[in-house]
Amino acid sequence: DILSAVENFFKKKADFQGKRILITAGPTREAIDPVRYLTNRSSGRMGYALADAAVARGADVALVSGPVSLEKPEGVEFYPVQSAAEMYDRVMDLKDKADVIIMCAAVADYTPIVCAEHKMKKQDALVIEFEKTRDILAEVGKTKHAFLAGFAAETQNLEGYARDKLSRKNLDMIIANDVSGTETGFDSEYNAVSIYTRDGKAVHFTRDTKRNLADSILTEIAKISG
């Protein structure tokens, strides 16, 4: 009836009232010299859509964002960062205040061991050695007080890699998307995701705007995290 529809409308609107949500978004940049860097194709759109949806549903949102070409969402605490190391530090500062943490950023797994002070001149060949960055998601998983959701962007064996990451990194939920196509994922307003949880369940959302998927993801989080 009308009354319960109205009630549901307002209930939905405020279902994250009083919750603090920490969201990471975008790529990171790992400098090789003052001019060149290694990065990835993350646009930040999925993380920004989650931040926007969470604010609309009443949450206090802290958004830690790598360099992207998007407008900062209204109403968030905004923490811009460049490198994986900067993102690590910022997340460690903020994680203990959060009720829900959604790690959507595509953080570099590797960073050059040496960053040249001046722009390198051309040589005949070039070999760059990389070391692993600190694993932010695993680190948060180890000392966890909040509901923790991670993302897995893959080009093959999506469910296998996602479930393995869910378990290894002590997550409560993993949101997996296939980035091999051009119709969804990177550089697109659209996405399609599968959500896996610790109870072994899976929920699949077919192609939709990232903003609509953000609401679907938050609804799944609300079901589990209460």
Place this chain on the structure above:
Amino acid sequence: DILSAVENFFKKKADFQGKRILITAGPTREAIDPVRYLTNRSSGRMGYALADAAVARGADVALVSGPVSLEKPEGVEFYPVQSAAEMYDRVMDLKDKADVIIMCAAVADYTPIVCAEHKMKKQDALVIEFEKTRDILAEVGKTKHAFLAGFAAETQNLEGYARDKLSRKNLDMIIANDVSGTETGFDSEYNAVSIYTRDGKAVHFTRDTKRNLADSILTEIAKISG
């Protein structure tokens, strides 16, 4: 007097009428796998400002652009590319039709020898071998029919590197800018440039908008290329 001022205004407006200008802009992306790539901090702003100024002064402009987050300038033939190899091919297609070529793009000097077909999984260490890309500027310099201007973005020894590049690559002009500061150069609407030519002369333009500097650069080109 007023008459000559009016004449100069219209003369200036049309001083590239009937000229075909080829401009390259932006960075390139060199893929390491379907997700990760090597790139650089070029925003494309200087090249886009040059394209806009050249159209305003009557030129037919072909703009070959790497991936940037700028609006395409009005009135140009637009050729978007991703990698250094794609930019090479596109410039080779277009160079013989141009009267003036301004190579403003920050083309990758190196590209990974192997691009993985699927997203790489984490290993303990990572070594990536790079090979030189083909040198577009030097190649155009070798078989030159047009007035050829290049850019040099450096963090030290600006004039030395710029004059060396001017001579080695058979350019008619090199436009040098210091990218070590934050007030000009990459990620800025502003720049400051020094222009060196084959006759040994130098002209310096202090900090100004990239759009104003674009007009100054075109005026210097017009003086020499007639």
